[in-house]
Amino acid sequence: MSDNLDLTEMTIDEIYDLMREDLYYGEADEIVKEVNYLLEQGQSPQEILNRGLLAGMDEVGVDFRDGILFVPEVLMAARAMKAGMEVLRPLLTQKDGSRAGTFVIGTVKGDIHDIGKNLVGMMMEGAGFEVIDLGINVPAETFVEAVREHKPDILGMSALLTTTMPYMRTVIQALEDARLRKDVIVFVGGAPVNDAFAEEIHADAYCRDAAVAVETAKKFMRHRARG
Ligand code: B1M
Numbered sequence: 001m002s003d004n005l006d007l008t009e010m011t012i013d014e015i016y017d018l019m020r021e022d023l024y025y026g027e028a029d030e031i032v033k034e035v036n037y038l039l040e041q042g043q044s045p046q047e048i049l050n051r052g053l054l055a056g057m058d059e060v061g062v063d064f065r066d067g068i069l070f071v072p073e074v075l076m077a078a079r080a081m082k083a084g085m086e087v088l089r090p091l092l093t094q095k096d097g098s099r100a101g102t103f104v105i106g107t108v109k110g111d112i113h114d115i116g117k118n119l120v121g122m123m124m125e126g127a128g129f130e131v132i133d134l135g136i137n138v139p140a141e142t143f144v145e146a147v148r149e150h151k152p153d154i155l156g157m158s159a160l161l162t163t164t165m166p167y168m169r170t171v172i173q174a175l176e177d178a179r180l181r182k183d184v185i186v187f188v189g190g191a192p193v194n195d196a197f198a199e200e201i202h203a204d205a206y207c208r209d210a211a212v213a214v215e216t217a218k219k220f221m222r223h224r225a226r227g
Contacts, residue, residue, distance in 0.1 A: 007037045016051045023056030024063075026076025028083040035087040045091040046211075049119075053084050057115070081115055085122070093125040100127055101153035101221050104146045106134030108167040113160035116190060116210070120156060123210040124217060129154075140167075140174035147180050153224065154217055156207075159190040168193075169201040185220050187213060 007015060015034055022030040031053075038048050060077045063069040069077075103124045107117050114136045125131045132150050134142055147155060155175075159165040168188050175181040188198050189207040198206035204220070207213035 007034065012038070012041060012043065016055075019052040020056035020059060023053060023077055023080050023084070024059055026073065026080045028076075028080040031080045031084040032087055035084045039087070039091075045088045048084075048088065053081050057081055078115060082118075085115070085118065089122055092119075092122040095126065095128050098128050100129045100218070102132070102150055103129040103154045103156060103217065104132045104134065104143070104150055104152040105156040105158065106138035106143060106146075107136040107158045107160075108164050108171065109137055109139045110167060111159050111161055111164035112136045113158070113190075116160065117156075117158040120158070120189065120207070120210045120213045123214050124156075127214045127218065129217065140171045143171045144174050144178045144180065147175060147184050148178070152184060153221060154185045154187055156187045156189065156213065157203075159188070159193060162192045165190065165192050165197065168203065172201055172203065185224075187216065189213060 005018065010018070015038060019031065019034045019038075022034065034052070035048055038052070039045070057077065060069060060074055064074050103121075105117055105121050105124075107114055117133070117136075121131045121133050132146060132152065134146055143155065143157070146152070157168050157171060159168060172181065172186060175184065175186070185205075186203045187205050187207050188201070188203045189209075193206055195206045198204075205216050207216050
């Protein structure tokens with residue numbers, strides 16, 4: 001889209017507009033250029049994420065829902081989003097030195113959406129957590145095994161589909177069956193998840209977004225330290 005456009009001649013607002021358009025059309029190389037340029041212009045990673053990448057993906061989500069975009073186009077947009085996130089990764093994962101705890105995360109079985117999960121992982125790493133990412137389509141046994149092996153402070157699960165969200169309950173039940181549930185704090189997140197569902201399945205917290213996941217994790221860790 002922006003092949004012939006000179007970013008230096010554009011305002012910051014125009015670049016954000018362009019970025020959302022490039023994300024929509026899956027122009028990964030352009031997204032990388034724009035993210036780098038906006039960083040050079042002093043825009044914060046959080047602002048670039050919110051005004052550019054996440055806002056662009058929201059537009060994709062709407063047109064996907066309405067049947068205007070189809071899976072191949074959405075995959076291209078996801079690839080562009082990931083390319084932009086990779087530029088931001090070193091900034092988002094920069095630690096302040098202190099070790100906050102261990103965090104295991106994965107997208108539940110049946111679900112292959114990983115952009116939100118990756119973002120949560122990056123921001124938790126930036127907040128000082130050691131992050132173990134189990135990937136996508138993760139069965140309950142793998143979550144249980146990871147809790148047994150890594151003894152994380154917190155387990156995070158992501159689900160983007162109303163059809164995969166109930167699997168979070170299966171994982172929590174599997175932790176109960178393995179007598180590990182009391183050893184680990186369980187967070188759940190993803191677009192269809194909410195507080196009521198988290199409560200219903202006996203998760204410890206629902207996190208609306210990556211920033212909330214970090215805040216909630218810090219709160220639980222402070223609480224844990226106080227005993
Ligand atoms: Co899919 N998809 N998709 N998709 N896809 C949705 C989720 C959908 C809402 C689109 C729509 O109709 N509007 C819809 C679900 C409808 C529903 O269930 N009610 C949908 C569908 C239907 C499908 C398929 C079934 C389509 C099909 O094949 N017919 C299929 C299912 C595949 C599967 O998983 N089995 C499918 C496939 C795909 C792609 C592969 C093409 C691609 C994923 C690529 C990838 O992830 N690598 C894709 C995409 C990109 C989307 C949308 C457009 C964008 C998702 C995204 O990455 N958002 C999405 C529309 C939408 O969500 N509005 C859609 C950006 C990301 C940063 O946000 O993941 O919400 P999100 O994460 C947020 C928070 O939710 C939270 O923090 C993040 C922000 O900071 N969070 C957590 C997430 N996980 C957390 C975990 C935590 C805490 C917070 O743990 C502690």
